[in-house]
Amino acid sequence: MARVRVGDMRRRQLISATIDSIHDVGFSATTLQSISRHAGVSTGLVAHYFKDKDGLLEATLRSLASDLSAAIVEKLRQAVTPRDRLAAVVAGLLAPEQFEPRIARVWLAFWGQVTHAPKLKRVQNIYEKRLLANLRHAFKQVLPAEQAEEQAIALAALIDGLWLRAALSREPSNADQAQTLCLAFIDNVMERQRTSCSAA
Amino acid sequence: MARVRVGDMRRRQLISATIDSIHDVGFSATTLQSISRHAGVSTGLVAHYFKDKDGLLEATLRSLASDLSAAIVEKLRQAVTPRDRLAAVVAGLLAPEQFEPRIARVWLAFWGQVTHAPKLKRVQNIYEKRLLANLRHAFKQVLPAEQAEEQAIALAALIDGLWLRAALSREPSNADQAQTLCLAFIDNVMERQRTSCSAA
Amino acid sequence: MARVRVGDMRRRQLISATIDSIHDVGFSATTLQSISRHAGVSTGLVAHYFKDKDGLLEATLRSLASDLSAAIVEKLRQAVTPRDRLAAVVAGLLAPEQFEPRIARVWLAFWGQVTHAPKLKRVQNIYEKRLLANLRHAFKQVLPAEQAEEQAIALAALIDGLWLRAALSREPSNADQAQTLCLAFIDNVMERQRTSCSAA
Amino acid sequence: MARVRVGDMRRRQLISATIDSIHDVGFSATTLQSISRHAGVSTGLVAHYFKDKDGLLEATLRSLASDLSAAIVEKLRQAVTPRDRLAAVVAGLLAPEQFEPRIARVWLAFWGQVTHAPKLKRVQNIYEKRLLANLRHAFKQVLPAEQAEEQAIALAALIDGLWLRAALSREPSNADQAQTLCLAFIDNVMERQRTSCSAA
DNA sequence: CATGAATGAGTTTTCATTCAT
DNA sequence: TATGAATGAAAACTCATTCAT
Numbered sequence A, B, C, D: 001m002a003r004v005r006v007g008d009m010r011r012r013q014l015i016s017a018t019i020d021s022i023h024d025v026g027f028s029a030t031t032l033q034s035i036s037r038h039a040g041v042s043t044g045l046v047a048h049y050f051k052d053k054d055g056l057l058e059a060t061l062r063s064l065a066s067d068l069s070a071a072i073v074e075k076l077r078q079a080v081t082p083r084d085r086l087a088a089v090v091a092g093l094l095a096p097e098q099f100e101p102r103i104a105r106v107w108l109a110f111w112g113q114v115t116h117a118p119k120l121k122r123v124q125n126i127y128e129k130r131l132l133a134n135l136r137h138a139f140k141q142v143l144p145a146e147q148a149e150e151q152a153i154a155l156a157a158l159i160d161g162l163w164l165r166a167a168l169s170r171e172p173s174n175a176d177q178a179q180t181l182c183l184a185f186i187d188n189v190m191e192r193q194r195t196s197c198s199a200a
Numbered sequence E: 001c002a003t004g005a006a007t008g009a010g011t012t013t014t015c016a017t018t019c020a021t
Numbered sequence F: 001t002a003t004g005a006a007t008g009a010a011a012a013c014t015c016a017t018t019c020a021t
Helices: A002-025 A032-039 A045-050 A053-077 A082-093 A101-114 A119-139 A144-168 A174-197 B002-025 B034-040 B045-050 B054-079 B082-095 B101-114 B120-140 B143-168 B175-199 C002-026 C032-039 C044-052 C053-077 C084-092 C101-114 C118-140 C143-167 C175-199 D002-025 D032-039 D043-052 D054-076 D082-093 D102-113 D118-140 D143-168 D177-200
Strands: none
Touching: A002 A045, A002 D002, A002 D054, A032 A045, A032 A174, A032 C143, A032 D082, A045 A053, A053 A082, A053 A101, A053 A119, A082 A119, A082 A144, A082 A174, A082 C002, A101 A119, A101 A144, A101 B101, A101 B143, A119 A144, A144 B101, A144 B143, A174 B143, A174 B175, B002 B034, B002 B045, B002 B054, B002 B101, B002 C175, B034 B045, B034 B054, B045 B054, B045 B175, B045 C175, B045 D102, B054 B082, B054 B101, B054 B120, B054 D177, B082 B143, B082 B175, B101 B120, B101 B143, B120 B143, B143 B175, C002 C044, C002 C101, C032 C044, C032 D054, C032 D102, C053 C084, C053 C101, C053 C118, C084 C118, C084 C143, C101 C143, C101 D102, C101 D143, C118 C143, C143 C175, C143 D102, C143 D177, C175 D143, C175 D177, D002 D032, D002 D043, D002 D054, D002 D102, D032 D043, D043 D054, D054 D082, D054 D118, D082 D118, D082 D143, D102 D118, D102 D143, D118 D143, D143 D177
16 A cells, blocks of 8 residues: 555656646657656656556646546535536636646647547546536526526636636736636626516 | 749648648647648758748748738728627637638647747737737727726637637537627627616 | 766777777768667667767767877876987877777868867867977977977977878878887987087 | 850859868868858759769869969979979978968868778879979989988978868968978988088 | 759657666 | 666658759
């Protein structure tokens, strides 16, 4: 069991080094050497823990996705109303730590690869679906099914778009402003619903 | 002059082959060989027209950006009201041809590289600034300055986000639905403005 | 420590293979492949020990220079009189091993490059200065400063010239004859000095 | 006939450009492109006048050698005594124009190649033999055959050595000083001869 | 005559992977 | 476990040569 933990630590260390390397030099310039330099270990070690480079990359994306999921789940736990749930998802996705260049850039780099790497694509799909299901479910509690689907897509797009611009821009990004814009969007959608309901 | 055109044709041919290759095998698997195979020429020819691979990649991004700019400019020409202008930008950015995988995937691939390649970054910055200026200007005609800035960012994010999800998804994307969502956003912003104005 | 030695052995092996290759096919026809073929290793190994081809070439010149320096220093150790010292330098520079084509041709090949490769130039400069200093110092013990400088240059030129003609000629060269000519030059200079002194 | 002259001018122009290129970037970095850039013509032109690159290089060395020969022959014409003849050869070989880096470096660069390029070797051999024959012949008029041969070799070596050091050093070289050293050598040899004769 | 576009072989360099220690 | 030496294939890049115009 202690053994297992040592192995897990090494794995985490290598994943972290991979993120650092992608952040520093980009995806295509990231080599096993640049990773192992970041990790302070030898190149041969990767094979020991991840079979090959692709295995390490997949594990890295999986790690990013699961960290993000965990953060959202944590915030959802305290949510009561549908608006709470939507706000929780927004808060998770646009949390300051997701805006840090170290993370945002790496997500972006992976997205550029995802379309051509089936294994990465699969990881991304899971995250994607889960996110949309969360938003759709919350909207359905206050909107008719069709509109709920539509607004879920719109909100997801808004979130991704805000995050994308943050990742692309060089200025330290403003997570607060992004969240405010999303909450405004949510409130706006809901208010229109209330208005049209009461009008009918 | 005929000479110039022959050279320009070759340049375009190589750029097109680069786009094809990135679309087919992704950014990091795109090699000079994969490009020249697509173009039906020898690998050495790239040096003749673009100095090296980076030069070709930069020219490719520049070509994508200028095509997009031209499309927007064309649509803006017929716009009269601020709403027309916003709709024109949306129509340009979310035009069906921008949703074609051949284009969308390549944009995405470049975005993954942009943060680490200063020369690419510069190209992207220009496009980015111009876009935002367009939106800001249109919004300023109907909103107070501060809100205009904010909504310009939100709309840009919504556009990018919609486009991004389309690029990431494998299903043939719905350009119409994306545009509809954006127009709804625009109308919504404007209507709220009208309401609050008349209320005041 | 054993590790270090293994690495040093490989380095020496690659340097020796470089010398062999330059001797066999010349400087410009020497490729990493011709070198690694001589060494019986793969081409990739050069990067492991010398970063790149230039690094290997620089190390090779440095190795030639340091071997030569060591030989001279060894001979100087037993020298007592100024004439001994001059004879020792001559004996070192015009030693039979310096006349072997394997060494002589490679020196010549490097000299052809030295003027255009700052890193090589630096190596050559060090060797050059040290040599001249040795000769000057010995001459100063028997000649006035100005003449000593002059004769040091002349002797150095004579040595280099003799060696150069040997390197250029295809016949197995006569190290003995070359040394004899130099010693005659030295004795001649000294005798004139004695004569003019006693005359005065 | 006018045709021939135009061709000759082009040939000279290309040879001159080759010398310039070797001087500027060295032998191995000299390409047909660097040459044609220097000459202000297209790369394809070389084939027209010299068959291929090797042909141009050979013609260049031949041109250097014939210029040098012509200079020596010119100076020999006015020589009367043996000493005059030796001085003329020295004056030709160590003339200021041969000390100019543009020429000296290029000679040196060729020497580095000569041992591996039979065609170049042949050119160099001719020059070499002619030079030695000149010196030997002059010395034979004042020395016994064996000594004449020996001193001819020594003087040739001294000349080459002086020239070599000039080519390797970066400082603008002193042709005068070099000639003075050679003349001192000559006079010295001759004086010893006279002395020993009169003594006998 | 002269150009420069185009080729394709050859060279350097990079790098994931393997393996003996 | 961990290292880093070693490999070999694949990449980018260079360049002499050819050829249509």
